[in-house]
Amino acid sequence: MSVADNEVRQIESDEAPTRFARGWHCLGLERDFADGKPHRITAFGVKLVVFAGEDGKVSVLDGYCRHMGGDLTQGTVKGNEIACPFHDWRWGGDGKCKAIPYARRVPLRARTQAWQTLVQDGLLFVWNDPEGNPPPEDVTIPKISGYDDPEYTDWVWYQTTIEGANCREIVDNVVDMAHFFYVHYSFPTFFKNIFEGHVATQFMTGTGREDIIRPQTEGSTAPKSTGNSSVASYHGPSFMIDDLTYHYEDAPDVPSVLINCHYPVDANTFVLQYGVIVKKLPGLDDAAAEAMARKMGDFIKIGFEQDVEIWKNKTRIDNPLLCEEDGPVYQLRRWYEQFYVDVADVAPEMTERFEFEIDTTRPNEAWRAEVEQNIADRADAAEKV
């Protein structure tokens, strides 16, 4: 054996970036911030206060008062302003100090950092840009038409904080076909990625794994699932819309929209949020439709929880060793890098269109065999009882 044959491959891992991605980040459901109380969010390495004024408008400000550093997240909403708990200075959603009840006038330059927000489809977004520029006109989040459609349920929403991992881990998922089988219990039969501009898309068709018993099929009379088709796009660094349709035997398709989004807390912590709206089946009342969305969400949650377990324990790796049946991890990271450099430094290769379609023949053969084996093993075990 030559020396090269004996050589061990070393994992290379660069430090996680200290800057945070430029782009729209979803902080959660607007309705959760609309209770007239200040909310504390730690994101992009800083403390933010999120509050809705009497006018209903949700604003996001830096969490610390420019007077003597009071914590605005412990303050009170008064009118359309957030009042500091320390000396009651009033800060408006535009970042300006509007009033100091005990002072004759507000001093010059009494202005704190206000974050540009966007409320769309029931979701609250903030714009992060380390260079301090406003969002370009063509950098938007597409509308989700199902949200305004009375035929759809409202959001069923989930949130979890992941410590000890940089958010690049979740973005990698968009190209990682094989993990959908092992971690999310799905069975991809078609898988293609397209990156272009600030959008990264995944086209996936698949079925469920027959060896995994889903909560909704056990003992239920629901129609048998025949699979799903999904078009999922990251619009910018952190917000993914998954246009997901479930197919059934002898029953109509069930369209749904799954959101998968995150915001960074610091270089090695991020908050993962996901939620789902589902088209109500004919004959289902609102409560039953909502229960169905919840069931779907709970199944998706199992997959994400397993992702989280992986992320918490894995190492950051900048030189993954890929086989031909893996997705375009390197090219995805090249795309992702555009959000971590100044706009002037965005290189063409970060945004130029790239397509990658995986041949699922070999993975499907292996997975079919594994599923059959698992089912046979279970039948054996059941016989022995």
Added chain:
Amino acid sequence: MSVRPDNRLDDGPMHQVTCAACSALVQVRKSSFEQTSIQWSDDALDTCVERRAASPRPGPNGETFSGCQSLRESIRGAVEHGDLPVQDDTPTPVNPEADTEASHA
């Protein structure tokens, strides 16, 4: 952050393919007959006729152009003519001839 090159390119690099319909130049790699990666340049994308004619698909992600059919055919042609190697050239079920030609490429 610096992104490293894809380790799979060591086994076989990308090759240039010209679209027969619009002459766009793209870089292509065939991992198998069913697996293709395509690297476009902005120039090539501007040249693509199908891309210009495409209207958005329905749904929130409908703006993503799903791909050019003419280019797909040109890539198939390049494989058949032996101009584009295939990493795993197990015979294609569609065109058995393509295998022998491609393996001599």
